[in-house]
Amino acid sequence: MTTRRKFLTSAGAVGTAALAAPAVHSQSTIRWRMQTYAGAALAEHVIVPAINSFNKIAGERMQIELFFADQLVPTGELFRAMQRGTIDAVQSDDDSMASPTEVTVFGGYFPFASRYSLDVPVLFNQYGLKEIWEEEYAKVGVKHISAGAWDPCHFATKDPINSLADLQGKRVFTFPTAGRFLAQFGVVPVTLPWEDIEVAVQTGELDGVAWSGITEDYTVGWADVCNYFLTNNISGAWIGHFFANMDRWNEVPEDLQELLRVCMDQSHYYRQWWYWGGEADLRVNGTKMELTTIPDAEWAQVEQAANAFWDEIASESETKARIVGIIKQYNDAMAKAGRPYRYT
Template sequence: MTDKAMINKRDFLRKSILTGAGAVGATALATPYVKAQSQIKWRLQTYAGPALAEHVIKNSIDWFNKAANGEMVIELYTADQLVPQGELFRAVQSGTIDAAQSDDDSAAAPVDVKVFGAYFPLASRYSLDVPALWHWHGLKEIWEEAYAEIPGVTWLSSGAWDPCNFGTTKPINSLADLKGLRVYTFPTGGQFLSKFGVVPVSLPYEDVEPAIQTGELDGVCWCGITEMHTVGWANVLKYYLTNPVSGAWAGSYFVNTDKWNAVPEHLQQLYRLAIDSSHYYRQHWYWAGEAKYRNEGKLELTTVPAAEWKQVEDEAFKFWDEVASQSPRAAKVVDIIKKYNESMVKAGAPYRYS
């Protein structure tokens, strides 16, 4: 190769590199500067008091806030802290708060399926029945349909909590012992239990323990034994009835629709993952606690004989039919619950024991 050819080759390479660098630089300079999005802030209120909230939601919100890396922060408020529990759904709908964790029933959600939130009498036996019903037997789609009719609120997810049993200051050894008992319970649960002479009492969550101490309440039918110990009610109660009114609480997550739509898709997905993490944590936390506190707790265990408790079960099935008559959608849910329980009985142990 001649010197002239070598010089021409060097010039060509030098010019190509400079031209390329200039093009890159021009492209970079031409790209508009995009200001980082301001931090998204939500206020979320849970149905739970401070001690219980540590387990049923706070840990998952802490995980979310850390993973969101400053893009979004959720401020958590406990039961009745911003609005009364009975106004919780409306508060989300109006935008007073951005999100909520609660059962549909006590939050007064204006849908025909709210009766199945919290503890629908004897609809489930174990906590795994709840996600099985929602994810594999059609309840998820029904809830999406129901809440799509309600403006301003988006339903995101339902999951399981603990079983529902009586914790009382008086022993329950027969159905006759239920008559006249004043208990703190859920709206639908109270409606059902009144058939056996129970007197449902509605109070702010934080007033329950003092009401038991003063004798205004004879007990609670609100939760399982884990929760009774966690929130301090076991300190003022004496007895725990092992017969469950329901096998698991069904609770949901709601958000204000406009606030939800304003959240980027990746943060929406992160929030859904936080919800699922909370569902999973509660599954093993409650399951472990229900056994632990029966064996090591402060409450004396009592049991109504199975043959007598069957009256409660039979009455529950009649109650299901009463609810089914309220709307076609309620009838559809009851039909799913019936078929699900029949399939569990047919499957046998460990799904159902005879």
């Protein structure tokens, strides 16, 4: 597990590129290097189509070279590498890339902040989170380009989870903030390189993952090594983003900046329907994992704990309190709106 993996070479990624040298921008073609949080199999859905579209349309004016999880730098070092200009752009959540900003804790899976994937773009585009993220990243020399929703967060495990007691002692690969929240229920968060997770479950180093929904479990191979899927989730959608080094972004002509936004928005839209359809289809027709459920009355303890967790985070800074206030305001509006926005 401690041996460095060979770099992946599929889907246009070039894992042997020199890390220390920044991207070269010739007069004829602007060239960016972008690294995603996703491994090769997942990247084929969450990023490759968007980059292929951009490169096809931009042509000789600009090309983006895509790298997968941990190929150039470990995911936890993505922010620093982008800030330094070692790489030009990143697709990740704030939490995974160890962003040193006030908004980091809300990236990835902030417990129960969203129930459905559409909650994320509404929070950013109608409730003001977009402006907060732009301000926070501008302070540290990074351009926040756009935010989008990914899949919900569920447990996939080797042993069945039918009660909160079954979570005790489970070594789980998850996001930093999700792990911080789940630790109160006995979960032991474990951090490993993304591509090592399948083997870690096989060898017993991990008891499971709480990193995705069932679509990703099947797509990346975790459904082949996990026997059970817990239908309860701690978040309805992962919050992920596209970022760029601010100097590199400012070097790009306005029309190509707009093209980047359009292709990234198309990528967000792709995930909306790919995950939404996949989560339902694989629960019904999937054959690799047995579904389990913690009863609603017991799971309510987790939801109540999330409210206390929100208040804990809000107490840490004015910016965090502002964001928690927006999340509370939004969820209150959704609850009052009733079906189909929220079911009681």
